[in-house]
Amino acid sequence: MIHMENATKRYADTVAVASLSLHVEKGQVCVLIGPSGCGKTTTLRMINRLVEPTDGRIVINDIDNRHTSPVELRRSIGYAIQSVGLFPHMTVEQNIGIVPSILRWDRTRIEARTTELLALVGLDPVAYSGKYPSQLSGGEAQRVGVARALAADPPILLMDEPFGAVDPLTRERLQQQFMDIQRRLQKTVVLVTHDLDEAIRLADRVAVMKAGTLVQYDTPEELLAHPASEFVRDFVGTDRALKRLSRIPATSLMKPVTSVREEQLRDLSGTTNLPRYVWVVDDANRLVGWADTARRSAGANEVKASRADVERIAIRETATLREALSRMLGHGVRSIPVIKDDGQLLGEITLHDVEEATAE
Ligand SMILES: Nc1ncnc2c1ncn2[C@@H]1O[C@H](COP(=O)(O)OP(=O)(O)OP(=O)(O)O)[C@@H](O)[C@H]1O
Numbered sequence: 001m002i003h004m005e006n007a008t009k010r011y012a013d014t015v016a017v018a019s020l021s022l023h024v025e026k027g028q029v030c031v032l033i034g035p036s037g038c039g040k041t042t043t044l045r046m047i048n049r050l051v052e053p054t055d056g057r058i059v060i061n062d063i064d065n066r067h068t069s070p071v072e073l074r075r076s077i078g079y080a081i082q083s084v085g086l087f088p089h090m091t092v093e094q095n096i097g098i099v100p101s102i103l104r105w106d107r108t109r110i111e112a113r114t115t116e117l118l119a120l121v122g123l124d125p126v127a128y129s130g131k132y133p134s135q136l137s138g139g140e141a142q143r144v145g146v147a148r149a150l151a152a153d154p155p156i157l158l159m160d161e162p163f164g165a166v167d168p169l170t171r172e173r174l175q176q177q178f179m180d181i182q183r184r185l186q187k188t189v190v191l192v193t194h195d196l197d198e199a200i201r202l203a204d205r206v207a208v209m210k211a212g213t214l215v216q217y218d219t220p221e222e223l224l225a226h227p228a229s230e231f232v233r234d235f236v237g238t239d240r241a242l243k244r245l246s247r248i249p250a251t252s253l254m255k256p257v258t259s260v261r262e263e264q265l266r267d268l269s270g271t272t273n274l275p276r277y278v279w280v281v282d283d284a285n286r287l288v289g290w291a292d293t294a295r296r297s298a299g300a301n302e303v304k305a306s307r308a309d310v311e312r313i314a315i316r317e318t319a320t321l322r323e324a325l326s327r328m329l330g331h332g333v334r335s336i337p338v339i340k341d342d343g344q345l346l347g348e349i350t351l352h353d354v355e356e357a358t359a360e
């Protein structure tokens with residue numbers, strides 16, 4: 001889809017990008033990462049010809065991008081820039097509608113598209129369409145920036161630190177939204193970030209850059225398992241094993257688990273071989289808490305369920321092993337239940353299994 005061949009950009013005595021070759025497959029997310037000034041933005045901007053390469057070539061869908069006019073390229077490639085770059089004198093709706101109006105979509109179509117995109121990035125269209133950028137928080141403005149990049153439904157998206165200017169919590173939510181959107185829309189994306197965790201989370205392939213060159217281009221798993229040089233090793237840091245966990249779905253280590261229904265707890269006389277601690281579910285198999293089966297009331301075989309805040313003690317089936325681990329460490333527990341969105345208990349993950357998985 002995007003094929004860069006020895007792309008080079010020189011400015012007077014600076015070489016911003018030096019003979020960079022990079023191939024991005026259709027529908028994949030390529031994340032560029034590296035120290036400040038290593039040429040990430042320049043690389044991105046050569047793709048849509050906001051920067052013209054001094055040397056080398058860039059082929060998009062088998063067509064050399066020099067044969068496509070910059071105007072045409074910018075229509076077919078969505079671009080979310082480092083500093084959001086919303087026009088201050090235009091409303092949110094007008095900002096999102098810029099490319100569609102260049103394409104001469106009619107008003108109703110642009111309005112419908114704006115509404116759809118605002119909802120997609122999690123902003124209420126009624127509340128936000130008429131606002132001006134100065135009335136938005138940093139995170140909201142970034143979401144409008146992403147919506148604008150998606151406006152004309154371009155097959156390619158270039159994103160320069162799109163989630164850079166927000167607090168870690170908002171950033172995580174935006175990343176989650178991005179992954180949900182990407183799963184549905186399957187764009188070809190080149191995204192720049194300074195944040196290694198973000199790269200590992202979002203990328204199909206990570207391109208690590210240093211002083212205008214590409215030093216490693218690999219899947220996040222490969223990058224973490226086999227850094228190609230001392231530079232990359234230092235760059236990915238000492239907690240590689242932990243970072244790898246964020247690429248592994250929690251369900252991969254999930255095991256079946258013994259659960260009992262709340263009403264069964266009233267009389268456990270008929271049950272044998274129950275583990276000491278069991279998860280308690282309701283009639284629809286939704287997790288409601290846990291019980292200590294050793295604490296039977298004298299004479300009766302009744303056990304009291306300890307109700308729990310399920311959102312705090314359980315993880316969703318979409319969580320990663322890293323989330324599972326940090327939840328276990330955060331609560332000081334050795335196992336954690338996995339639930340579906342509707343609360344149904346699926347199984348559990350144990351600390352022991354996570355430790356084993358990181359040991360090799
Ligand atoms: N228009 C320009 N004129 C001269 N030098 C430039 C120009 N644009 C970029 N450079 C230089 O090229 C190099 C790469 O810049 P670039 O913006 O691509 O870096 P970056 O990796 O995006 O950095 P950051 O992470 O800080 O955004 C830098 O040394 C920069 O100073």
Ligand SMILES: [Mg+2]
Binds near residue numbers: 040042082160
């Ligand atoms: Mg930059």
